[in-house]
Amino acid sequence: MSRTRTRARWRIGLTATALLLASSALPAGPANADDVTDYAIKVSPKAKGAKIDDTMYGVFFEDINRAADGGLYAELVQNRSFEYSTADNRTYTPLTSWAVDGTAQVVNDDGRLNARNRNYLSLGAGSAVTNAGYNTGVRVEKGKTYDFSVWARAESRTTLTVTLKDAGGTLAEARKVAVKGGWAKYKARFTATRTSSNGRLAVASSGAAALDEVSLFPRDTYKGHKNGLRKDLAQKIAALKPGFVRFPGGCLVNTGSMQDYSESSNWERKRSFQWKDTVGPVEQRATNANFWGYNQSYGLGYYEYFQFSEDIGAMPLPVVPALVTGCGQDKATDDDALLKRHIQDTLDLIEFANGPVTSKWGKVRAKMGHPKSFHLTTLEVGNEENLPNEFFARFQQFRTAIAAKYPKIKVISNSGPDDAGSTFDTAWKLNRDAKVDMVDEHYYNSPQWFLQNNDRYDSYDRNGPKVFLGEYASWGNAFKNALAEAAFMTGLERNADVVKLASYAPLLANEDYVQWSPDMIWFNNHASWGSANYAMQKLFMTNVGDRVVPSTATGTPSLTGPISGAVGLSTWATTAAYDDVKVTAEDGTTLFSDDFSGDASQWKHTGGGSWSVQDGQYVQTDVAAENTMVSAGDPAWHDYTLKAKATKKSGKEGFLIAFGVKDTGNYYWWNLGGWNNTTSAVEQAVDGGKSTLISKAGTIETGRTYDVEVKVEGRQVTLLLDGKEWGSFTDDKPAEPFRQVVTKDAKTGDLIVKVVNAQSVAARTAIDLGGAKVRSKARVTTLAAEPNAVNTETATPVAPVKSTFSGVAKKFSYTFPANSVTFLRIKKK
Structure with a gap:
């Protein structure tokens, strides 16, 4: 992602x-x-x-938008092991989602349940705790069975009274559990007498007791698996008949610390997704600070991913970290021992999936309930790394080690986070030269881009690496977005000899916990529904065919009218100063000029931020504001040259020079020093959705004044930085x-x-x-x-x-x- x-x-x-x-x-x-x-x-x-x-079409699962805990993973108790922390989310405490009646304290000491489950609850005699579940509460349905379990200890015999209730009263007959001695797992069963989406699970103790891993699971999970999946969500995914399941991410894979528990005396809360943290008994699995801003329990782990893939007849496609972080972090580790450990972990993953029960990790799989192989054939190393050379050097070591021990396993590389640009070009050259099996491409663009780029793969090398389109979507869940994606998918199928795998992303979103939109399937604690994009994907995925029959169709001519629009200035999480803005027509006539010796009355403030004239410059001073657009001129202008002086003052990025500005959602801008000051690009916004037209690696220096020039001639645009041509493009492709x-x-x-x-x-x-x-x-x-x-x-x-x-x-x-x-x-x- x-x-x-x-x-x-x-x-x-x-x-x-x-x-x-x-x-x-x-x-x-x-x-x-x-x-x-x-x-x-x-x-x-x-x-x-x-x-x-x-395997042409599949699904990509990432724990984003509460897709796992509170989503596909059927557990109904939130923060079941009291591991939430302000290190995960500043609003969290170890008692988030819990209410205490009496005395209770979350403890982390030598009396803990195990080394990876650090926190537990010390509950005083006569006290109780109540869990609020997800969304509006714990969801139960009349007549359905629910399995309660808890790990508990008590020095003297203590009775735990467990109840399910909502504001209207009880939802099931209360259960009593007798606890005495050291840590042990206790169970009870509920049958709901009413349906409610607002339930609460309460545990009251007659004496002092310690509690951990408080769990309530519906008996009716997908395929009836214990520690299983929420049935309606799993069924919607299965109905797509996906050819593969890519998991677990996304940005989860290669962000945070690459260290493991055993490699640090301090517990690393924010770690990359490491598969060994997620297998074995659930009470012994790690918890982690999710990259997307919340805690994840790892109850849904690699075993469950493999099992689900098998259940729906899909090829499992795990992704492992390459020790180069992505998603805006952009760091490469130089710890050779750590790199070797992750390479060995990847070899161990293959053994976990495919190894005989006599092998170390095959035995772990068998003990979890699956003695047969999961038939892993393909895996991916890395995700959206923005440092292509550093990534590829490490990728090659993974690839070599895997080929030496498991020569039949296909290893997928990637091309960075965008559909074009210097990272993309460098990555693809490295992948082609090394003759990798397949390259993962990701892009999220405007619907117009998808309508314009149906022919994207027509010109790809038929003898080069194949393409895995691992993440794509247009910006929205309306039917017009699905239409644009469908138009693009006809091009994917036409080029099925190049594009071997494709998956829309993201897959799931809990409507009350959204970090990212659009998403294919939406849900809350009691219902789920497919988006327009889901309906479209399902239509294509269940009517693929086995071979393309060549065909042609009439189309729309290229665009001929000139690019037209006003001009603009903006910043993104940066303060900057502008001066000597001038727009001249093709015949040399001055259309606009402002040296800011007076006020800024010629400019219209359409974005955020704080703009003012200071010392003969137009300055934006809010370092946190994003898209602070101000515009000037006539939307009918065309065939002109825009010149300006721009100076970065402080902040994360550079500055933005806009042209062809129609309104707040329709414009072009030259984004200099974007993406945390790593890349410069021209982006086109159409009704708010942006697509990249041209990009290059580069940074903007703080305190240096740059001469920026944009020449608009018909539909041709030429860009100059300090008098030297930076790049050019022609925007004449129709949105067919x-x-x-x-x-x-x-x-x-x-x-x-x-x-x-x-x-x-x-x-x-x-x-x-x-x-x-x-x-x-x-x-x-x-x-x-x-x-x-x-x-x-x-x-x-x-x-x-x-x-x-x-x-x-x-x-x-x-x-x-x-x-x-x-x-x-x-x-x-």
């Missing part, structure tokens, strides 16, 4: 073709063969397209709203014609099947909705509609509804 800083609200505009159609008010659905067509699709059934692997791909199902012989119409009018289309002998009736699945439609807990406006179409022939016409994705499954004769 990459850390980025945009959220998008996007409106799909009409193309030139769409504008011609707009007045005709076309009906959705099939059209007569004699109708005038506006698009044409030609299929070549005798040509041989790319083979599509069964009409995309298609055709695949064939080897088992049924079906041709699957997949068409995306991401515009506000219907698309009358002539389809030529190239002489294929087919039946006249096709099964049709359509997703169609308003562009801004969003699925919620109570409403599902984006849902598939199934129908039949009886007009199929070697050549026929079909009208694809506005804002729709349509799959036609056409049977052979």
